[in-house]
Amino acid sequence: MNTLRSTAEPTSGRAPDVSPQSPWRLFWQVLRRDRLAMGGLAVLAVLAVLALGGKTLTEWAVVFDPAAVRLIDKFRSPLAEASPLLSEADRPPGGIYLLGTDELGRDVFARMLQGAFVSLSIGFVAVGISMAVGIVLGGLAGYYGEVRLGFITLDTLIMRFTEAMLCFPTLFLILVVVVLLPPSIYNIMIVIGLTRWMGTARFVRAEFLSLREQDFVVAARALGLPAWRIMFVHMVPNAMAPVLVTATIGVASAILTESALSFLGFGVQPPFATWGNILADGRAYIFDAPWLFFIPGLAIFVVVLAFNLLGEGMREALNPKLRTRR
Amino acid sequence: MRTKRLLILTPLALIAALLQSYYWVPTYEDQAGAGGQRLHKFIEASSGDAKILNPALNADTASSRIVDRLFDGLLDLDENLALRPRLASAWEITEQAYLLAVPGAPGDGAPAWDDAQTLADELERAIRTGEIEVPPDLLREVEVLAPHTRRVEVPASGETPALPLEVRVPARLRFSLARVDQDFFTRLAPVLGEGYAERVDYGAWHEPLAPGARAAASAAIAAEVPVFEHNPEILFELRRGVRFHDGHEFDSGDVAFTYRAIMAPRNLSPRTSDFEPIKQVEPLGPYRVRVVYKRLFSPAIMAWAMGILPEHLLNEAALATEMDARGIVGEARESFGLRDSNFNRAPVGTGAFRFVEWQSDELIHLRRNPDYWDGPPLYAEYFYRIIPDALTREVEFRTGAVDSYTPEPYQVARYSEDRRYRAFSSIRTGYTYIGYNTRRALLADPRVRRALGMAIDVEQIIDYLIYGEGERVTGPYPKTTAWYAEDVTPLPYDPPGALRVLERLGWQRNADGWLEKDGRVFEFNLITNNGNQSRRAILSIAQDAWKRIGVKCNTQVFEWAVFLKDFVNPGDFDAVVLGWSMGVDPDLYQLWHSSQSGPNQLNFVGYRNARADLLIERIRREYDHARQVEAARQLHRLIAEDQPYTFLYAPRTTQIMDRKIVMVAEDGSFEPLRATRSGDLLYFLNRWRKLDHEPDF
C-alpha cells in the first residue's frame, strides 16, 4: 500500500502534536499484528503491481491486446490453445489463453489486466472526489459555521444542502446523473464520487467543531496564521485518520457500486474493460462459459474484501480506546 | 439468562419458520405431474410488462402480444402472408374516381365540349369506339354530379389571416371502378387533352380576393377538390353471430366506433396515421361497412388487422358511467378519454382468450374463450409472466416453469441438440445495418460507402457473432416478402479492393498507417445505443476491420434516449449501427423518401435520390400486386446501388419449445409446431396442446 504510506509519512512529520512515539508508528505496530488486515494489504500490493503491469502491458507496450477480436476463438476455456488459423498478429502471447476468451474471442486475461487498473482508478478517483468534496464542505461548515450569508449561517446552508442530497435515493441520483452525462469512465467516477460525500462532510464538520476549540488551533489563530493554513495544515491532518479509514472502505464500495451499475447496464462503456462490466456481461454466458462469470466475480470479491479488511484493521488500530486494552 | 436465550432463539426460530416453507412448495417435477393441470396452461415469459391493453392505443410488443390474444381484427395475414378474413368474412375493393369538369377551352386537338354532361358523353363515346383504352370490366358507371357550394378554410399565410371561403364547385364526373387503377385518368388523356389540370381557374370559384390571398386560397381549394381524385373503397361483409367476451354481439357499429376512437384527438392514439387516409366509415346495416379513402394508399387495408373495440363499453355513455363510478368530477371529466378508462387494464374483445387478471410487472392471466367463433383454443389458460432478468428467465424455462423461450444465438446450438426441446427458427422481418450520414462530405460518395462495406466481413459476423442465427441481406425489404430482390448480390468481402477504391479517390496511407487526403485523416465516429450486445460487438468488429484498411473509426455507445435526442434525431452523427424491424408492406416512404430526411424524421441518414422518390410514391399508390412487386424490387436495387447503409443481416429468432407441445391437426392427429413465413409461432396457438409424453416425431 504505497499510496497510504506516502500520504501518512509527511503528515506525521508536520502534525503538531508529535509525541515521543509518533502515533503513526504506533498505528503501524498495531496494524502489523492484525493478520487479516495484513493479508488484505498483501493482496492489495499484488493488485497494485498487477494493475500497473496490466496498464503497461495492455496499453503502452501491448503484449496482451484486450480489444483484439478473434471471432474464431470465441468461448475458449481457460488455458485453451489459440486456433492455428489465427494470424500471427492476433495470437495471444504463448498461444494460450490463460483465462479463456469471451463471446467475441477477446482474451479474458488481457481484459482482466486492463480492468484491474480501470476498476482501481474508478475506486480511487471516486473516493478522492467524495473525500475532497466532503472535507471542503464539512471543513467550511465546521470552521466558518457562524459566518452569516444574509439570513442563514454558512453552517446551516451547507448542512441543509447535505441533508437535501441525502434525501435523494442514491440509486435515483446515480441513474439520473448517468443519464444526464455521456457514459464515459470519468463521468462514472464523478457520479459515484458525488453521490457519497455527505457522510464525510458531516463527519469532518463534527471533527472540526471539536478541533476548533483545542489549544493548538486556538494558539495558531492567536499567532495570526491565515485561516486556510490553520485548516489545511493543522486541522485536516488531525481529522485525517478516520477519514482514511472511510476512504479505504469507500474504495471497496465504489468498486461494488460500479459493478452494480454495470449490472443495470449503466456502467463503464467499451472500450474500457472493468471487472464490473466483464462480470455483468459474463452472466449471460454462465451455462456456456462459466469462467466469464466466475473469474471477474471472484476477483472483485477478493479485492473488495482486501480493502474492507484493511479498512477494518486501520479502524481498530486507530481507536485508542480499543488499542490500550490489547 | 433470559435475554441471552431470547437473543439467540429469536433468529433461529425466524430462520426455521422461513426455511420450513420449502416443504410446502411443489418441486418442478410435481408441478408437471400434478393432475395434468400444468398441461393445460401455456406460460410465456417476457422481460417487460405490457403498458396498455387496448388495440387502439398500445404501441409496445408486450401489449400487442396480449392484445392479439384478446381481440380480432377484420382481417389478418395468414401463414403465407396473404390476407385472411377474421371478423370480416369477405371484402371488395373498388374505386370512385372523381373528375372535375373544367369548363371552357378545348385542349390541343381535343374535341370541344361545354358542360359536364357533354364531357361524360364524349368520354363514353371514346371508350365505346376504343379511342380510350379501358379494360372492359373496369368501368361500372359514370355519373354527373351537380355543382355545389362548400366552405373551404384557407389557412393563414404570410400577412393574410386564415379565412373561411364560400366556394362554388362546378360539376364533377364520378366513375365507379371495379378495382383501383392509379392510371385511370392517364387513360382518359386522348379526350381530356394535354395540360387538362392546368386549365382550371380556381379564382373564378369564389368572390374576388386580394392578389396576396389568392394563391393561398387556390392551393386550399385544390387540396380539397382536386381535378383528379381517387377514392378507393372497401366494402366489408362482417361475420355474423360473433360475440364479445361479455356476450354483447359484434356489429358494424363497433367497426365505425373503433375508427372514431382512433381519430379522436383526445385519445392520443399512435395508430392515427394508419387511419388518416380514411375519408369515412359508413355502416350499411349491422353486417356491412363501407370504408372510403381520401386517396390511393395501398397499405391502408392492413390497418384493419387491428383489433375491434366494443362500442357498448367505451362510448360516451359508458365512459360517463365509469366516471360516475370512480367519482371523477369537474375539469378531469372534460379530458377523460379512452386512455383513462379502466378498460385498458381489463379489456373485453372477441378473441380466442378472455382476460382474467393483470398484476403489474408480475403476470397477465388469460382464460380460454369457449364461445370463440373460430373454435376455442385447446389450452385452457394463458399466462404472461414478467421476468426481467435473462438468466433467471432461462432458469425458469429449463425447469419447465415457462413454456417458451427465446434464447440468445449462442445458446441455440446447445438447445437444438437437446432431445427434450424443439427449436423453431424463422428469419425476422427486420435487419441490422451500419447507416452513414450521407450529408457528411466524407461519406457522401456512394463509392466510399461501398468501400467501407467491402472492408467488413459480414459472413464472419453472421457465423461467429450471431452463430449463424441470421441471413445476409442486401436491401431494405424483409427477406421473407416478395418485395425483396433476390438478384442483388451482396458486397464482396475484399479489404484490398476497398483500399484500392479509396486510393483511386485520392486517399493515401500516411506514416501512422491511416488514410489521408489533403492533410485530413479518414476519421469518423461510429455510434450505437446501449443495451444491445450484438450492436456493441458490431461496433468493435467494424472498428477493427476499418483499422485494417487505414480508416480511423472512433466508437461510442449511448443510452437510447440520449442516442436519439442528441445524435440521430438532429442528424448529428457520422455513422450508426442500428436495426429496423419492418412491417410486411412495401411502403418505405418514411425511411427512404427524401422529404423524410429532416430532423426527427426516420430518413436520418439523409438519403436523396429522385428516382427512388418516384418509385416509393408509385408503390404506395399501386393496388396491383404484380406491379407493386416489380417497383419494389427496382427500389431495392437502387438502394443497394447507393449503399446509404451497409446492410448486414436479418437476424433469425429462434424459439425453443418443450417437445411435448404439439399441434393438433383437423383430423385430431398430432403434428410438429410450425411458424408462419413472417416467423409468428403463436399464429397456430389455438391448435396447440401439451402432451404428457414426448411425441414420436
Place this chain on the structure above:
Amino acid sequence: MAGFLVRNFLQRLVLLVIVSVMAHALVHLAPGEPNEVDPSNPRMKAEDVAKLRAAFHLDEPLYLQYAYWVRDLFTGELKSFKDSQPVLPKIWERFLNSLPLFIGATLIVWTLSFPTGIHAAVRRGSYYDRGSTFVAYALISIPGFFLSYLVILWVVDTFGVPVIGMRTFGMEDAPLLHRGMDYLWHLTVPSLMSAVAGIAILSRYVRSQMLEVVGQDYVRTARAKGLDEDTVVYRHALRNALLPFVTMFGLMLPELIGGSVIFEQIFAWPGIGRLSYDAILARDYPVVLTVNLIAAVLTLAGTLISDILYAVVDPRIRLT
C-alpha cells in the same frame, strides 16, 4: 419540545420543497424524452408527437411544468405517461409488494446481527471473533447479484423448487395455507439475499458498540461486584449499547421505498424499486418525481423521528 417540533417540521418542509424542485429540474434537464413521445416509432408522425408533447405539457416552461405536477399530485389527478394510470395507486400497489420483502429482510438483519455481534465483542480476539469478522466482510464484499445467481442456481439444481417471482404457478386452486407457505418461500430467498449485507454491517456495528460500552467504568464496576459474565454483558452493557440502535429505527424509514432494484430485478419481484427503475429509463416523469418525493418525505421524517427517539431514550439530551 413543542417549539422544537414546530421549528424542525417547518425547516423540513422548506427542505422538501427545495428537494422536489431540484429533482424536477434534474429530471427534466436530463436528455431524452418520455418513451411515449418516441419519434423513432415509424408509426408516429410529427403531428402525433406534437399532440403527445402538448398533452404531457412538455413544451411549457419548467416552472409551469412543476406547478402542473404539484397541482395534479395534490388533486390526485397525476397520471403516469406510460399507461395513463393514476400515479399514487400505482405506487401504493408496488409498495404493498415491496413491504413484505422489506419486513422479511429487516427481521433477519436485526435478529441475526445482535447475537453474532455481541458474541464477537465478548470474545474479542478469539477465533470466533476473527472468523465472524472475516465472514462479515466476505459477505459485504461479494457483489449482490453474483451471490444471488449462485444461490438461485444452487437451490434450483439441488432442490428443484422455484424461487423466482412471488408464487409458484399452478397453485391457484391449492388451499390457502399452501399458497401462504408458497408465498413465504418465494419471499425467503430474496429477503435473505437482500439481508446479507445488512447482517454484516449491523453485526459489526453491534460489536463495536459493545466494545465501547464494555470498556466503561460502570461495566467494570458491575464485574467487580462479582456478577456473572452473562449478567454483566446482557443486563448492564447491552442496555447501554442499545441506545444508538433505537435511533436507527427512524433512519430505516426511507428504505421502505428505496427497495432494491437489483434483487427485485433478479427475483422478478414486482416491487417499487423496479417501478422507479423502469420509470427512470422510460422518462416517466410523474412516477419518478413522485417516488422521489415520497422517499424524501420518509428520509426527513426518519431523521426527525430518530432525533426524537434519541431524546426519549437518552435523558442527557434535551430537545430545544
